[in-house]
Amino acid sequence: MGLSPFVLNFFRAILVASSSQGNSDLAVANQIHPLRPQSGFGGYYVAGVSCLSWRLGVETNNIIGWKTVPEECEGYVGNYLLGGQYRKDSKVVTYEAYEYAKSLRVRKKDLWIFDIDETSLSNLPYYAKHGFGVEPYNPTAFNKWVATGKAPALPESLQLYNNLLNLGIKVAFITGRSEEQRDITQTNLLNAGYHTWEKLILKGPSFKNKTAVVYKSAQRKKLENNGYNIVGNIGDQWSDLLGDNLGDRTFKLPDPVYYIS
Amino acid sequence: MGLSPFVLNFFRAILVASSSQGNSDLAVANQIHPLRPQSGFGGYYVAGVSCLSWRLGVETNNIIGWKTVPEECEGYVGNYLLGGQYRKDSKVVTYEAYEYAKSLRVRKKDLWIFDIDETSLSNLPYYAKHGFGVEPYNPTAFNKWVATGKAPALPESLQLYNNLLNLGIKVAFITGRSEEQRDITQTNLLNAGYHTWEKLILKGPSFKNKTAVVYKSAQRKKLENNGYNIVGNIGDQWSDLLGDNLGDRTFKLPDPVYYIS
Numbered sequence: 001m002g003l004s005p006f007v008l009n010f011f012r013a014i015l016v017a018s019s020s021q022g023n024s025d026l027a028v029a030n031q032i033h034p035l036r037p038q039s040g041f042g043g044y045y046v047a048g049v050s051c052l053s054w055r056l057g058v059e060t061n062n063i064i065g066w067k068t069v070p071e072e073c074e075g076y077v078g079n080y081l082l083g084g085q086y087r088k089d090s091k092v093v094t095y096e097a098y099e100y101a102k103s104l105r106v107r108k109k110d111l112w113i114f115d116i117d118e119t120s121l122s123n124l125p126y127y128a129k130h131g132f133g134v135e136p137y138n139p140t141a142f143n144k145w146v147a148t149g150k151a152p153a154l155p156e157s158l159q160l161y162n163n164l165l166n167l168g169i170k171v172a173f174i175t176g177r178s179e180e181q182r183d184i185t186q187t188n189l190l191n192a193g194y195h196t197w198e199k200l201i202l203k204g205p206s207f208k209n210k211t212a213v214v215y216k217s218a219q220r221k222k223l224e225n226n227g228y229n230i231v232g233n234i235g236d237q238w239s240d241l242l243g244d245n246l247g248d249r250t251f252k253l254p255d256p257v258y259y260i261s
Numbered sequence: 262m263g264l265s266p267f268v269l270n271f272f273r274a275i276l277v278a279s280s281s282q283g284n285s286d287l288a289v290a291n292q293i294h295p296l297r298p299q300s301g302f303g304g305y306y307v308a309g310v311s312c313l314s315w316r317l318g319v320e321t322n323n324i325i326g327w328k329t330v331p332e333e334c335e336g337y338v339g340n341y342l343l344g345g346q347y348r349k350d351s352k353v354v355t356y357e358a359y360e361y362a363k364s365l366r367v368r369k370k371d372l373w374i375f376d377i378d379e380t381s382l383s384n385l386p387y388y389a390k391h392g393f394g395v396e397p398y399n400p401t402a403f404n405k406w407v408a409t410g411k412a413p414a415l416p417e418s419l420q421l422y423n424n425l426l427n428l429g430i431k432v433a434f435i436t437g438r439s440e441e442q443r444d445i446t447q448t449n450l451l452n453a454g455y456h457t458w459e460k461l462i463l464k465g466p467s468f469k470n471k472t473a474v475v476y477k478s479a480q481r482k483k484l485e486n487n488g489y490n491i492v493g494n495i496g497d498q499w500s501d502l503l504g505d506n507l508g509d510r511t512f513k514l515p516d517p518v519y520y521i522s
Contacts, residue, residue, distance in 0.1 A: 050346070050349045050350075050353075052346060052349070052350070053346070053349045053350045053352070053353040054353065056317070056320060056350050056353070056515070057350075057353040057354060057357065059317060059320070059321050060320050060321060060354075060513045061513070062353065062354045062357050062358075062512055062513055063353070063357055064357075085311070085313060085314070088311045088313070088314045089311075089313070089314045089317050089318075091314070092311070092314040092315065092317070092318040092323065092324070093318060093321075093323045096318060096323050096324055096325075097323075250322075251323055252321045252322070252323055254317070
């Protein structure tokens with residue numbers, strides 16, 4: 001159905017990785033995708049730049065406003081995402097989130113905010129075909145991918161989502177996807193396993209030229225004005241987790257592929 | 262003078278690393294310290310825990326309130342700190358900070374906040390002898406080390422400091438060290454190359470039982486009330502970079518050794 005063997009291997013890797021743990025994850029993932037990890041702990045060096053340091057700089061919000069992944073880091077980022085470490089890093093985040101959630105005395109209007117892209121759903125099948133963030137963002141191509149509605153769940157986030165619902169915490173999605181993408185987004189979420197939500201908030205025309213920080217802060221404020229207590233907030237971008245009405249605790253998933261302010 | 266060969270090697274590593282770049286840093290550092298990097302990109306695994314993921318979780322403020330480094334990660338953290346990657350990661354942070362600073366139109370009362378421990382000064386000679394954060398914090402032993410006044414500068418921070426002064430930006434230190442440690446801290450800063458400052462703010466008795474977030478926010482507020490514009494703020498703990506009057510931009514240096522709330 002138009003999916004390259006590379007992308008099919010990605011799905012297989014996701015599936016296998018989801019059903020195993022620890023070292024075996026990594027071993028299996030390494031067998032079934034064509035990229036190879038860089039040797040040594042220092043990462044991939046080009047002209048004195050460490051791709052490891054670049055990624056840490058991005059994840060800690062020290063490097064901001066960047067447009068594309070450094071070209072020299074394409075192999076490194078591809079390996080990171082498909083080789084197992086991305087999934088392990090995500091697992092630690094959602095583990096901490098769940099441990100925190102279990103410590104709460106849940107009230108009726110407690111709410112957890114989920115971002116969608118690279119948080120609830122993964123666009124890795126798209127980025128694997130588009131240079132893992134090295135190519136400049138192409139809204140036409142990306143929206144075409146979104147319109148397929150085939151983005152898989154990030155398995156760690158889906159597990160957190162189910163765990164939170166079981167604790168009695170409600171979930172709302174706030175996404176930078178546009179209001180016109182509501183139907184396909186809803187279909188995709190349902191197909192990926194997100195079977196219920198309190199709100200699905202997409203970016204309407206009045207926020208068109210606003211940053212994610214402004215848009216998402218305004219939506220969270222509205223939710224709190226409506227009586228919800230935002231007890232947690234998870235996203236892959238710092239713009240999901242900065243601004244106002246952030247929630248009692250925020251969780252940052254990894255994303256070395258793109259930056260949204 | 263009571264320094265073990267291990268610690269002397271650390272200083273040598275710092276010196277050599279400071280005067281070289283890129284791959285050579287790493288190669289040299291690997292020759293002169295006894296620890297060896299873990300092979301593969303997945304880090305050091307114990308019971309399904311990836312020390313790489315643990316460290317990323319700490320640096321992104323997902324893992325909070327921890328008391329000690331997981332015992333299984335001592336070797337990993339030691340390698341990280343002494344093997345070169347820590348210095349590379351720090352360099353990316355201070356590079357971004359300087360690029361940002363150069364973009365400013367500097368005003369007379371523009372101020373940059375530096376934390377001290379693991380930001381301006383490095384206590385690695387101490388932590389190398391105390392399990393790289395695996396041992397529970399021992400205030401007696403640590404304060405004895407502080408009293409020697411021999412903490413070296415983190416070279417990347419010292420360079421940033423000099424670069425900022427050259428741009429006309431003033432510097433203030435805000436530290437969790439106590440007011441009784443003022444003299445030795447001042448001596449240590451001077452000996453390490455920090456030759457001037459606008460303020461050196463230590464933790465007085467009125468903040469004794471307050472968190473770093475509360476104490477440091479209050480100090481920054483006071484500075485802004487006195488007419489300073491905090492244009493930048495650098496620290497190794499998120500508690501340096503959260504709260505109020507944060508400054509126009511914050512920079513997070515790596516620290517996988519301890520957590521301060």
